[in-house]
Amino acid sequence: MSGVTSTPDPSSARLPERAAVVDLEAIRHNVRVVRTVAEPARVMAVVKADAYGHGAVPVARAALEAGAAWLGVAHISEALTLRAAGIEAPTLAWLHTADSNFSAAVGAGVDLGCSGWELSRIVDAAREQQRPARVHLKIDTGLGRNGVTPDRWEQVLDEATEYQDAGLLRVVGVFSHLAVADEPDRPETDVQLEVFRDAVALAEDAGCDLEVRHIANSPAIFSRPDTHFDLVRAGISIYGLSPFPDQSAHDLGLRPAMTLRTLVSQSKRVPAGQGVSYGLTYRTPGESALGLIPLGYADGIPRTSNGGPVRIAGTTYRVVGRVAMDQMVVDLGPDADVEAIAGSEAVLFGTGDDGGPTADDWARAANTINYEIVTRISQRVPRIHVDSRPAPLTESAEHAVATRAGGVA
Numbered sequence: 001m002s003g004v005t006s007t008p009d010p011s012s013a014r015l016p017e018r019a020a021v022v023d024l025e026a027i028r029h030n031v032r033v034v035r036t037v038a039e040p041a042r043v044m045a046v047v048k049a050d051a052y053g054h055g056a057v058p059v060a061r062a063a064l065e066a067g068a069a070w071l072g073v074a075h076i077s078e079a080l081t082l083r084a085a086g087i088e089a090p091t092l093a094w095l096h097t098a099d100s101n102f103s104a105a106v107g108a109g110v111d112l113g114c115s116g117w118e119l120s121r122i123v124d125a126a127r128e129q130q131r132p133a134r135v136h137l138k139i140d141t142g143l144g145r146n147g148v149t150p151d152r153w154e155q156v157l158d159e160a161t162e163y164q165d166a167g168l169l170r171v172v173g174v175f176s177h178l179a180v181a182d183e184p185d186r187p188e189t190d191v192q193l194e195v196f197r198d199a200v201a202l203a204e205d206a207g208c209d210l211e212v213r214h215i216a217n218s219p220a221i222f223s224r225p226d227t228h229f230d231l232v233r234a235g236i237s238i239y240g241l242s243p244f245p246d247q248s249a250h251d252l253g254l255r256p257a258m259t260l261r262t263l264v265s266q267s268k269r270v271p272a273g274q275g276v277s278y279g280l281t282y283r284t285p286g287e288s289a290l291g292l293i294p295l296g297y298a299d300g301i302p303r304t305s306n307g308g309p310v311r312i313a314g315t316t317y318r319v320v321g322r323v324a325m326d327q328m329v330v331d332l333g334p335d336a337d338v339e340a341i342a343g344s345e346a347v348l349f350g351t352g353d354d355g356g357p358t359a360d361d362w363a364r365a366a367n368t369i370n371y372e373i374v375t376r377i378s379q380r381v382p383r384i385h386v387d388s389r390p391a392p393l394t395e396s397a398e399h400a401v402a403t404r405a406g407g408v409a
């Protein structure tokens with residue numbers, strides 16, 4: 001459901017009636033910002049969960065074009081999707097089960113995060129593929145999710161280096177994940193870093209020739225330079241959203257890449273006291289007009305959101321009443337021009353330019369975080385990839401030549 005159109009302005013494109021429009025130049029811009037902040041560390045673009053809902057393959061390509069050196073995903077299946085699209089950049093997958101296809105990962109040259117228990121399976125896969133696996137050992141420095149606990153680290157290193165000596169795998173990375181980096185002053189990050197440095201030193205002493213050491217996520221990239229090591233794993237920031245509650249994307253120099261838009265399905269005048277949507281939890285306070293927005297919880301709009309913003313013809317209105325499966329309603333007020341509004345574009349969130357609503361506004365309305373707002377937009381909403389990158393000079397010069405020569409450009 002995605003294609004790249006060359007139009008710079010999403011609103012002027014021929015778009016499906018519902019669309020999550022993703023500007024690939026915004027992705028590139030954000031990757032360049034992250035690269036500058038993280039230098040000399042390199043950047044892994046985290047494109048798990050279909051690139052936080054933005055479309056994994058086009059986003060991965062744009063991120064690599066902008067200088068990301070690595071791609072990161074949770075599941076092996078997500079890495080295989082990238083490989084199937086012809087993307088050969090170094091790729092790490094870090095969340096597995098006993099049913100994960102380690103053999104396919106090794107065969108496709110996908111690096112594997114390893115929390116210890118996977119080692120024997122990874123080695124089986126390497127034997128099957130007759131190719132050494134590339135492994136990043138994960139130390140649980142305090143988040144309490146996956147990873148080897150510090151007390152078992154040396155035991156896992158022994159096992160891994162034995163397999164390494166047998167030519168079945170190479171430990172190319174040590175990594176971990178931070179718990180509270182979005183609150184830069186909390187002391188737990190310092191504790192995690194100390195555990196991480198010790199784990200790296202032990203791995204190196206054990207004979208691991210590490211290409212990369214990595215622990216930083218987006219909040220750590222911007223708030224804790226001491227977490228950068230060789231590689232940073234940037235997720236939310238490459239989508240142009242801030243990982244901090246008290247700093248906007250704009251404050252960080254980031255550009256939100258996704259615009260969620262549709263058209264007003266119907267607008268009509270209603271009397272005072274008109275009830276709206278299931279449960280009639282809202283009634284118009286006076287004579288008013290209502291606008292019907294054809295997006296609902298089946299499209300990924302949280303049903304629990306309260307007063308989410310919708311921008312129509314330069315004015316931001318609030319959703320009233322319950323969000324239903326397919327639709328929701330905004331109160332347009334008594335002075336609305338209902339004829340003009342019917343069929344107009346309705347933007348739920350986007351770049352935030354000109355005071356328009358953002359994913360952060362919807363996160364506040366739904367009592368969640370911007371990560372969830374963009375990632376949960378469902379497959380019923382087509383992703384449309386646009387590219388606001390100005391055409392390179394050489395291309396327009398070629399275009400001019402072709403036009404003069406009577407060619408069809």
Ligand SMILES: *Cc1c(COP(=O)(O)O)cnc(C)c1O
Pocket residue numbers: 046048094177216217218219233234235236237243
């Ligand atoms: C999702 C994820 C990231 C990216 O986090 P952001 O806060 O979105 O930058 C990094 N590392 C791991 C292990 C992750 O699961």
